[in-house]
Amino acid sequence: AQSVTQPDIHITVSEGASLELRCNYSYGATPYLFWYVQSPGQGLQLLLKYFSGDTLVQGIKGFEAEFKRSQSSFNLRKPSVHWSDAAEYFCAVGAKEYGNKLVFGAGTILRVKS
Amino acid sequence: GAGVSQSPSNKVTEKGKDVELRCDPISGHTALYWYRQRLGQGLEFLIYFQGNSAPDKSGLPSDRFSAERTGESVSTLTIQRTQQEDSAVYLCASSWDFGEAFFGQGTRLTVV
Numbered sequence: 582a583q584s585v586t587q588p589d590i591h592i593t594v595s596e597g598a599s600l601e602l603r604c605n606y607s608y609g610a611t612p613y614l615f616w617y618v619q620s621p622g623q624g625l626q627l628l629l630k631y632f633s634g635d636t637l638v639q640g641i642k643g644f645e646a647e648f649k650r651s652q653s654s655f656n657l658r659k660p661s662v663h664w665s666d667a668a669e670y671f672c673a674v675g676a677k678e679y680g681n682k683l684v685f686g687a688g689t690i691l692r693v694k695s
Numbered sequence: 696g697a698g699v700s701q702s703p704s705n706k707v708t709e710k711g712k713d714v715e716l717r718c719d720p721i722s723g724h725t726a727l728y729w730y731r732q733r734l735g736q737g738l739e740f741l742i743y744f745q746g747n748s749a750p751d752k753s754g755l756p757s758d759r760f761s762a763e764r765t766g767e768s769v770s771t772l773t774i775q776r777t778q779q780e781d782s783a784v785y786l787c788a789s790s791w792d793f794g795e796a797f798f799g800q801g802t803r804l805t806v807v
Contacts, residue, residue, distance in 0.1 A: 615795055625786070625798040671738065673796070680745055681726060681793040688737040 583608050585674050587686035595694045602657040602689050604672030614655040615673040667693045699799035701787050707805045716772040716802045720789030727770050730786040777806045
């Protein structure tokens, strides 16, 4: 069955430090992938998406993610974290072969130290 | 509409009562999802509608939960005989055939 794993439940980084949030998937098909962010008390907002083409995708708020097929990963990165980035981040994966149903990871809570 | 609309935004109900939660997806979106998010938890998949295909109900936690969707429009999630553990934010999302899901702001359900 399809699955999405976000291995880190919580991550704490200092403001200004770089960030990498991990996402691994298990799909027997070519997936498309997303990262969403949920700020405290807010709804889910799309950060970026990958369907095909360039495996390094740029998103909003200075985030980027790289699709690595060989590692079944789609890790989210940001070179310099701001205090306002503190939120919960969700990776999501879908595939046409599985009826295009999006499967979400369990989320990673990011805390930013000043 | 401009986005996914959910109503009510808040609902307080007594244990044992039935509740109906409504979702108006973005016009033209063929796919519709319901998720549950308990306080401090991640997204729990409930049900997925895709066009005219049979819905994927694999995430419904018990037979007290059911959902309907009329064509490619409104969906209603019904919880019968509510229990305190049903207290959560219920999120609806819609998308095209394949693509990113657009989320509503959710319905916060409190069972007292």
